[in-house]
Amino acid sequence: xxxxNLQPVERVIRVKGLQKRFGTNHVLKGIDYEVDKGEKIxxxxxxxxxxxxxxxxxxxxxxxxxxxxxxxxKLITDxxxxxxxxxxxxxMVFQQFNLFNxxxxxxxxxxxxxxxxIMSKDEACETALSLLDRVNLRDKADSYxxxxxxGQKQRIAIVRALAMSPKVMLFDExxxxxxxxxxxxxxxxxxxxxxxxxxxxxVTHEMGFAKEVASKVLFMDEGIIMEEAExxxxxxxxxxxxxxxxxxxxx
Amino acid sequence: xxxxxxxxxxxxxxxxxxxxFIVSDRYKLYFEGLGVTLKITVFAGLLGLLIxxxxxxxxxxxxxxxxxxxxxxxxxVYTDIIRGTPSVLQLMxxxxxxxxxxxxPTLVAVLSFGINSGAYVSEIVRAGILAxxxxxxxxxxxxxxxxxxxxxNIIIPQAIKNALPPLGNEFIxxxxxxxxxxxxxxxxxxxxxxxxxxxxxxxxxxxxxxxxIYFIIIKLLTIGLGYLERRLRKSDSR
Amino acid sequence: MKKAFKTLALILAAxxxxxSFASCGGTATADPSAANDTTAAIAExxxxxxxxxxxxxxxxxxxxxxxxxxxxxxxxxxxxxxxxIGEKIGVEVVIEDLEFSSLVTSIGNKIDAAIAxxxxxxxxxxxxxxxxxxxxxxxYVIVKKxxxxxxxxxxxxxxxxxxQLGTTGEFLAEDDIENANVKTYDKAIDxxxxxxxxxxxxxxxxxxxxxxFVGQYPDELKIAETVVFDPEEYGIALPKGDAALKTAxxxxxxxxxxxxxxxxxxxxxxNN
Numbered sequence: 001x002x003x004x005n006l007q008p009v010e011r012v013i014r015v016k017g018l019q020k021r022f023g024t025n026h027v028l029k030g031i032d033y034e035v036d037k038g039e040k041i042x043x044x045x046x047x048x049x050x051x052x053x054x055x056x057x058x059x060x061x062x063x064x065x066x067x068x069x070x071x072x073x074k075l076i077t078d079x080x081x082x083x084x085x086x087x088x089x090x091x092m093v094f095q096q097f098n099l100f101n102x103x104x105x106x107x108x109x110x111x112x113x114x115x116x117x118i119m120s121k122d123e124a125c126e127t128a129l130s131l132l133d134r135v136n137l138r139d140k141a142d143s144y145x146x147x148x149x150x151g152q153k154q155r156i157a158i159v160r161a162l163a164m165s166p167k168v169m170l171f172d173e174x175x176x177x178x179x180x181x182x183x184x185x186x187x188x189x190x191x192x193x194x195x196x197x198x199x200x201x202x203v204t205h206e207m208g209f210a211k212e213v214a215s216k217v218l219f220m221d222e223g224i225i226m227e228e229a230e231x232x233x234x235x236x237x238x239x240x241x242x243x244x245x246x247x248x249x250x251x
Numbered sequence: 252x253x254x255x256x257x258x259x260x261x262x263x264x265x266x267x268x269x270x271x272f273i274v275s276d277r278y279k280l281y282f283e284g285l286g287v288t289l290k291i292t293v294f295a296g297l298l299g300l301l302i303x304x305x306x307x308x309x310x311x312x313x314x315x316x317x318x319x320x321x322x323x324x325x326x327x328v329y330t331d332i333i334r335g336t337p338s339v340l341q342l343m344x345x346x347x348x349x350x351x352x353x354x355x356p357t358l359v360a361v362l363s364f365g366i367n368s369g370a371y372v373s374e375i376v377r378a379g380i381l382a383x384x385x386x387x388x389x390x391x392x393x394x395x396x397x398x399x400x401x402x403x404n405i406i407i408p409q410a411i412k413n414a415l416p417p418l419g420n421e422f423i424x425x426x427x428x429x430x431x432x433x434x435x436x437x438x439x440x441x442x443x444x445x446x447x448x449x450x451x452x453x454x455x456x457x458x459x460x461x462x463x464i465y466f467i468i469i470k471l472l473t474i475g476l477g478y479l480e481r482r483l484r485k486s487d488s489r
Numbered sequence: 490m491k492k493a494f495k496t497l498a499l500i501l502a503a504x505x506x507x508x509s510f511a512s513c514g515g516t517a518t519a520d521p522s523a524a525n526d527t528t529a530a531i532a533e534x535x536x537x538x539x540x541x542x543x544x545x546x547x548x549x550x551x552x553x554x555x556x557x558x559x560x561x562x563x564x565x566x567x568x569x570x571x572x573x574i575g576e577k578i579g580v581e582v583v584i585e586d587l588e589f590s591s592l593v594t595s596i597g598n599k600i601d602a603a604i605a606x607x608x609x610x611x612x613x614x615x616x617x618x619x620x621x622x623x624x625x626x627x628x629y630v631i632v633k634k635x636x637x638x639x640x641x642x643x644x645x646x647x648x649x650x651x652x653q654l655g656t657t658g659e660f661l662a663e664d665d666i667e668n669a670n671v672k673t674y675d676k677a678i679d680x681x682x683x684x685x686x687x688x689x690x691x692x693x694x695x696x697x698x699x700x701x702f703v704g705q706y707p708d709e710l711k712i713a714e715t716v717v718f719d720p721e722e723y724g725i726a727l728p729k730g731d732a733a734l735k736t737a738x739x740x741x742x743x744x745x746x747x748x749x750x751x752x753x754x755x756x757x758x759x760n761n
Contacts, residue, residue, distance in 0.1 A: 061389055088395030098390035102408040111404060112394035144485075157390075164394060347679070351686045436651065436672040436683060446673060449590040449655035452616035 010037040011072070012168050012199050013058060018067035020053055027053045029223035031067070035168070040200045042210040042231075045220035046246060051203045054220065055172050058201065059090045072167075088116060091161030095173040097153040099145040099160070105132070106141045109160045124163070131159040135189050151182030155189050162193075169193065171202040207250060211235055219243045271456030277447055284443030285464055291360045291439070292426040298365025299425065300418075303372025306330070310377050326373065333370035339431045341367055346435040360432050368425050375421060379414030380406060412483045419476035423469050440464060534733035537601040543580045545571050546600035548589035550676040551653075552701045553758045554606040554723075557586075566758035567604040570623065571725065573750060577741035588675060590655030593617055597728045602738075606695055608657040608721040618731065619724030620738045623751075627720050628658050629699035630713040631684060631692040639691055640715045645669060651680030651689035657721060658693040678702065685709055695721075697759060 013035040020028040027050045035041055043051045056062040058069065060076060060083050069077045076086045100108050109131065110124035119127065132138040135155040145153055154174055161169060171190065175183045187209050194200060194213045204210065210217050210231055217234040219227040219242070227240040235251075238244050259265055272278045309326035313319065333341070345363040346356070353359050383406050391401030433442035444461035448454040537543070549555045549563035558564030563584050575582035585600055592603040596617050608626065609619045632639050639645060647668040652659035654673040662671045672689055674680045680692045681702045691713070694702070703710045725742075727735050745751045 059393055061393060084392075084395045084397055086395075087393055090393075092390075092393035094386055094390065094393075096384075096386050098384070098386035100387060100390065100405050102405070102412070112391075112396055115400055115404070116395055161394070347682060347686075351682075354688055356688070433654075433673075434675060434679075436674045436679065436688075438673070442654075442673070445590055445654065446659075448594060450612065450660070452593045452613060454591070454594040 011035070011070075012037050012039075013201075014068075014070040015058075016068040016070075018054070018057060018069065019065045020050070020057060020062060021065045027223055028057070028064075031223075031225060033218070033225065033228075035199065035201060037167075037199055038197050039215045040194050040213050041202065041216050041218060042214035043201065043203045043218045043220055044205065044207070044210060044246075044250075045218075045226075049220045050223045051220045052172055055170050055201060055203050058170055059087050059092055061092075088112070088118075088164055089167045091158075091164060091166035091169040093154070093157050093161055093169065093171045093174045095176050097145070097150070097157045097177070099148075099153055099157055101145050104142050104144055105137070105148075105156050108145070108156065109163045112160075113163055118164070127163055128159070131162055132156075134192070135159055149182060150178045151185045154178065154182075154186045158186075158189055158193070168199040168201065171200065171204065173203050173205070175204065175206060205250065207235070219246065221246070267451075267453050267456045270451040270453060271447060271460060280443045280447065281440065281460060281464060284438060284440035284461075285468070287357075287432075287437060288426065288429050288439040288441075289468075290357065291364060291429045291432065291437075292422070294361040295364035295368055295429070296422050296425055298361060299368025299372045299421075302365060302369030303374075304376050306369060306373035307376035307380065310373060311380060330370045330373060333367055338364070338367050338428055339434055342431060343434060356432075356435060356437050359435070360429070360437060364425060364429060367428075368421060371421050371424075372418065375414050375417045376410065378417075379410035379412075382413045383409045415476070415480055415483060419472070419480075423472060426469065426472075427465065535731050535737070537728050537731055537734050538578070538580045541580055542583055542601075543571075543575055543578070544583045544585060544599075544601045546585045546587045546592045546595055546603040547605045548592065549586045550678065551589070551606050551695070551698050553697055553761075555604075566754055567606060569754050569758065570745070570751075571602075571604045573745055573754075574725075574738055574741040577744055578737045588655075589653060590675075592655075593726060596726055601728065602734075603726040606698075606723055607726055609724040610657065610660075612660075613726065616729060617726045618729050618735055619726055620735060620742060622722035622724050623742055623746075624723040625720050626723055627696045628661055628693050628718045629696045630716040631681065631694065631699050631703060631710055632690070632713045633684065633687075634709055634711045636690075636711075636713070639713050642666070642716050642718065645691060645716070648690040649688070651683050651692040653677045653680060653694065656694070658695065661718060662693050681706075681710070 011034055013033075015031050015033045018028055018031040019026075031054055043054065045051045053062055057064050060069075064077055067077070068075060071086050071090070074081060074086065076083070099105075100111070103111065106125065106128055109128040110119075110121065113119040113124045113127070114121050129138060129141065132141060135158070137152060137155055137159075140148060140152060140156070145156075148156065158169075158174075174190070175186050178186060183206070187206060190200075190202070190209070191213055202209070202214075212231075214231045217229060217231050218225050219234070219238075219240065221242050227234070227238060227243045229238075234243075235247065238247055270277075272281075306326045306329060309320075309322040310330075312322050342360065342363045346359050350359045350362070387405050387409065388398075388401055391405045392398065396404075429439060430441035432439050433445060438446070440461050444457040447457040451457070547555045547563050547567060549557045549565070551565075553565055554567045555563050555565040563586050568584060571584075572582050587595060587600070589605055592600070592605055592607070593613055593616055596603055603617075606624075606626065607613070607619075609622060613619070630639065630645070639648070642665075645662075645666045647670075648666075649670040649672060650662045650666065651672050651674060652662050654675055656677075659671060659673055662669050672680070672683070674683070677692075677694050677698055680689065680694070683689050684692050685706065692699075692702075699712055703712055725738060727738065
């Protein structure tokens with residue numbers, strides 16, 4: 001903590017006036033937020049609050065209807081920006097894992113680094129194996145996704161994103177599709193990742209994770225950020241009535 | 252030679268068999284006919300796959316706002332016309348009208364059947380691509396892969412797996428469909444059977460003979476396709 | 490794999506046996522009660538017309554002998570002739586329009602007889618009987634008007650020749666012309682169109698239809714008049730061994746020729 005304070009703050013993501021409409025459905029009604037390097041932002045909120053849409057806007061899986069998103073010093077909502085170039089620095093983990101079903105675990109992890117010319121095939125394999133070691137799944141390198149449990153799939157999906165050495169990791173409800181007994185193993189990996197200093201934005205319903213890991217907790221509802229605080233304050237002394245109602249239901 | 256064998260050789264059944272297959276080396280004609288059938292089927296099948304894939308992508312093309320493009324309308328009209336008219340008419344129109352001056356009937360047949368098959372293949376390929384979970388594309392794009400790379404490496408291999416059984420089926424249908432080339436004077440397997448029956452005045456043997464040949468070829472094809480499908484399904488095994 | 494083939498072979502053998510039985514039975518289910526007085530004498534001995542109906546197959550694409558009339562039903566010299574014969578015998582004639590190539594094999598099952606400008610040949614006589622000849626015909630060669638290298642039968646060697654499937658023209662081209670590339674069509678007009686399109690070098694077809702087709706395209710086509718083949722005799726194909734029917738048809742034919750009705754038909758349909 002002391003060390004962090006000595007370094008100048010680096011903004012990784014800046015969001016200004018972000019809006020998103022799906023037809024007549026106004027999902028995001030104006031979001032302003034900034035994510036600094038090394039921060040772990042946990043976004044919570046009821047379903048339909050727009051939190052997943054917010055996250056998916058950050059790497060342009062959803063195209064914003066209005067507003068600006070900056071990644072480091074690039075305005076990525078500008079049409080001239082190379083989206084693919086931006087995305088390779090932002091890892092994403094999905095609720096449904098989305099491992100490539102037609103490829104082995106190894107191929108899943110090495111595909112993007114090799115295709116994008118970031119690593120040679122051998123380098124990518126080495127990186128993949130050492131990452132698999134970190135999640136204790138080295139022995140699954142030659143398995144296909146269909147042969148893995150949900151927890152294993154999600155850990156592989158995290159590894160796949162990490163193989164690109166991203167500057168920020170986006171998690172879209174990473175444990176929501178898991179059987180309860182597998183949630184722990186995935187959260188464990190995410191905690192380790194947080195400890196390593198990775199910048200993370202996590203949409204989740206895991207309040208324990210938020211308390212333990214988050215540097216900031218955002219509460220979203222009705223397409224805006226209703227409340228924002230450090231986890232201790234957020235959970236012990238929420239200000240907004242909506243937040244209070246929500247927390248009373250989930251805690 | 253024993254008594255029963257002699258009896259068989261004198262039987263009406265054997266005589267008909269001899270007339271249909273052995274007299275003046277007629278069995279060779281069936282193989283020549285089969286050659287014509289296979290040649291048209293294989294080339295038309297390849298052309299159909301090419302056209303069908305291209306048309307499938309035309310159908311799936313979207314403008315920036317997610318609306319269908321002009322290309323997708325063209326593709327739809329093509330599919331409607333082909334599916335809405337009998338293939339024998341398409342063949343005859345191609346042969347007697349559109350390409351009336353072509354001296355290469357095989358080419359005309361390959362084009363006609365290829366264009367016909369392409370319409371059906373396009374629907375199969377389109378369905379195969381749409382059946383791949385949207386998350387697969389999102390995962391590819393989220394890693395920074397271009398839409399082209401994602402398509403080629405992630406979507407299409409899975410789409411092929413989805414599309415293979417119906418594609419194999421389409422190929423089999425195509426092979427049987429080529430039996431109409433006799434309408435434009437070509438001598439395929441069916442036509443050969445027809446021709447031989449007009450010489451022997453006995454329809455049973457040549458027609459059943461041709462049917463058996465079709466059956467065997469298609470059975471072999473089915474076995475091969477099943478093998479290929481199992482290999483492609485390897486990644487689904489638990 | 491071996492087992493699969495064995496099973497396959499067994500299934501195929503079973504299919505062939507079953508179908509061969511099926512093809513043997515199923516004919517001659519006539520209803521004698523439908524016969525009227527005039528046909529009674531023949532009906533007793535001819536199973537084909539025991540029901541008072543003579544079903545006659547033709548191929549209505551061979552003008553002027555048979556063609557689709559204005560109402561779409563078969564018309565022409567042969568059709569008029571067989572109806573007249575039916576009147577004489579006292580049976581109702583029902584015309585069925587089939588592919589020419591399937592006519593002979595259909596006699597005895599789908600049809601009772603066939604009249605289709607059909608030449609009496611040894612090969613056909615092994616399967617069916619014929620009435621006495623009612624018309625003398627000849628195979629003609631149609632070529633493009635500007636063609637000058639087909640002047641004798643020998644000139645046809647190695648050429649691409651269009652014919653109608655199952656006709657004597659086809660057999661002649663296949664059996665008597667060396668190295669001919671014979672293309673067969675379901676309809677003679679398709680062969681003629683391919684001649685016009687340059688896909689075949691010549692079309693071999695009976696004299697009268699040849700004249701009709703050339704008459705359609707006098708600027709494009711001509712008959713190669715110096716190419717001459719042996720004359721042929723048209724007959725009405727009848728079920729093999731049905732002597733009663735053959736006698737009745739032959740008698741009727743003789744009567745029609747003697748009365749001048751035959752010449753009237755020739756005048757109306759062929760010379761017109």
